[in-house]
Amino acid sequence: MRKTALLFGFLLPLVGFVFGFSNPGYKIALVPGIATNPFYISMYHGAKKAADQLGVELVWQGPNNWDFVEETRIVETLIARGDIDAILIAPCDPEALKEPLRRAREAGIVVITVDTDINDPEARIRLTNIASDNYLGGYLAGETLAKAIGGKGKVALMGAMVGVTTNELRYAGFKDAIANYPGIQIVSTQYSGEDQAKAAEQMQTVLLTFPDLAGAFGVDTPTAHGCAIGIRTAGKTGKVVLVGFDAQPLEIEDVHEGLITMLVAQAPYAMGYLGVQFAYDYLEGFLSGFPGNFTTGFYVITKDNVSASETQKWIYQTELPK
CATH class of the missing domain: 3.40.50.2300 (Response regulator)
Incomplete structure (x- = not known):
């Protein structure tokens, strides 16, 4: 009906x-x-x-x-x-x-x-709220990361804001997904406040503290892109699986460069x-x-499909319509 x-x-x-x-x-x-x-x-x-x-x-x-x-x-x-x-x-x-x-x-x-x-x-x-199921998105990010690192290793939750509904749901979903893998430990949780430079610094600090870090989840664009910068600065490109959220052009470039392994696009x-x-x-x-x-819904972007025609409609736009 x-x-x-x-x-x-x-x-x-x-x-x-x-x-x-x-x-x-x-x-x-x-x-x-x-x-x-x-x-x-x-x-x-x-x-x-x-x-x-x-x-x-x-x-x-x-x-x-x-x-x-x-x-x-x-x-x-x-x-x-x-x-x-x-x-x-x-x-x-x-x-x-x-x-x-x-x-x-x-x-x-x-x-x-x-x-x-x-x-x-x-x-x-x-009347209603129209949005992604952010818990599901966080869970999808956790599952994606866990499978990419073979179900074992140390990971970091690189958060953004505290108290924002979308972020909190993503944190919860990610943690619940990782809890299904006894071989994976969340060894660090950081909050960047959506500050890209701060996220880059935090990522470098986490990598210094845990040089064997297997992966990380960047909960939004400034955080994920900042983490990508931090990984590159630390000389860890290709050695840390970074799963990001959203699909802004900066993040798409990071996928092409091998800094972000996967993106969960809204x-x-x-x-x-x-x-x-x-x-x-x-x-x-x-x-x-x-x-x-x-x-x-969501769409997972990887280096394998980032240039595909189907993927292009999921990449966020930067200019208002004329």
């Missing part, structure tokens, strides 16, 4: 075009976690594609840094405009954004979270596309119920 409703939601805009139904003139805002990040730029490409197909206006406004204070101000500005029908947002903090988004909902604005989420288990504020384009589609369908009354979470 749900599949039928979704199909109906996708087809109705086309029917409206053919028979001359009026354009509803909706305005949907997309608020990324960081406006300049290729992950969110790729999300915008997907959202813009859906917006153009549906005939709605897409408003793009986000912070230049991972900053919940700046993001809160953006939400308040969107509420004050009085013409925004829906907000798609990647909250920078699961608690700090609850009240601003509650005010948006009370103002009649549809709220959908994308990528990250707020603490709203009963969905009283947002689907931000799909998150943006579905966010606009779901908001439109809800506003039009086509759909009234949503799952609490709607998950998108």
Whole structure:
């Protein structure tokens, strides 16, 4: 039944075009976690594609840094405009954004979270969260790393932020996957704060402390790329299996150079596309119920498939659509 409703939601805009139904003139805002990040730029490409197909206006406004204070101000500005029908947002903090988004909902604005989420288990504020299953992604990274090192050896968990929902789920998934291999030890856990230079320094320190380190997991782009730099600086290229997360151009270069062994790529384009589609369908009354979470998939990139045509659609984009 749900599949039928979704199909109906996708087809109705086309029917409206053919028979001359009026354009509803909706305005949907997309608020990324960081406006300049290729992950969110790729999300915008997907959202813009859906917006153009549906005939709605897409408003793009986000912070230049991972900053919940700046993001809160953006939400308040969107509420004050009085013409925004829906907000798609990647909250920078699961608690700090609850009240601003509650005010948006009370103002009649549809709220959908994308990528990250707020603490709203009963969905009283947002309709749904569209994101990767980050626990599964972390688990996939752990399994991939474990198999690559033959199920034994010392590994490091190179984390980024503490308390961010996406990161915490990846940590948990990775640890649970590694726990299935008695021959593997997590000998070091570091947090870079998404600082690439700090991640590089941390990776070098871990390699000095554990010269026999078999592998590492870099939980996001700044961390994974920083770890790749640290491995190269330490003269360990090709000697440490590094599994990264995401598929930004910097990481793709690291795969080509043999610094990153594997990447677990997300689907931000799909998150943006579905966010606009779901908001439109809800506003039009086509759909009234949503799952609490709607998950998108993963794709593992390696040196063997990095140049394949199938892989290219998973690589994140760096320029906004014109």
